[in-house]
Amino acid sequence: GAGVSQSPSNKVTEKGKDVELRCDPISGHTALYWYRQSLGQGLEFLIYFQGNSAPDKSGLPSDRFSAERTGGSVSTLTIQRTQQEDSAVYLCASSLPVGYGDSPLHFGNGTRLTVT
């Protein structure tokens, strides 16, 4: 596609339920990032995939969060046993396969997660 696609755009879930958020990066972008944006806060790094290398999971806030990337393309972020503090906008970004930071990031429109 022309840009980074994320689905769903909005998700309301009950506390304790599991949710899956999907990101489809720009074709040819082997680098993929997940960020979280909470109201009034800056972007919080969650996880980074680069090609076939092991993902950088250093930003995941707890073991309830996990992500995978199948076939080097689509990525799924899973949050198990959701808590109210997980409510935020989850943003996915991708970039060209150059050294991290050397290429502009292209963001999707995000998934707004609300945990009730």
Next chain:
Amino acid sequence: KQEVTQIPAALSVPEGENLVLNCSFTDSAIYNLQWFRQDPGKGLTSLLLIQSSQREQTSGRLNASLDKSSGRSTLYIAASQPGDSATYLCAVYSGGGADGLTFGKGTHLIIQP
């Protein structure tokens, strides 16, 4: 730990004015700096990326400057238009992998018609 600050947090100006948004960072050892725009309910759109060896980048009515030694960047918007209303974020990359990209909290800009 790198910290990025954007001042002001919010700005409202009449259409047609030239304006400057500020970004400062605490650690001058950066590889590059990016300016993004975020519209309500949308993701971030990359506007300009300045490498550490560069002093400025221009795109249309936008000009971004970088003074690495003083830890500052400015985004200059010429002849502002209502369509420029958005939140503008800067981010610096300090190396060390994916968590080396640090974002500011943004400046919420409103251009009054």
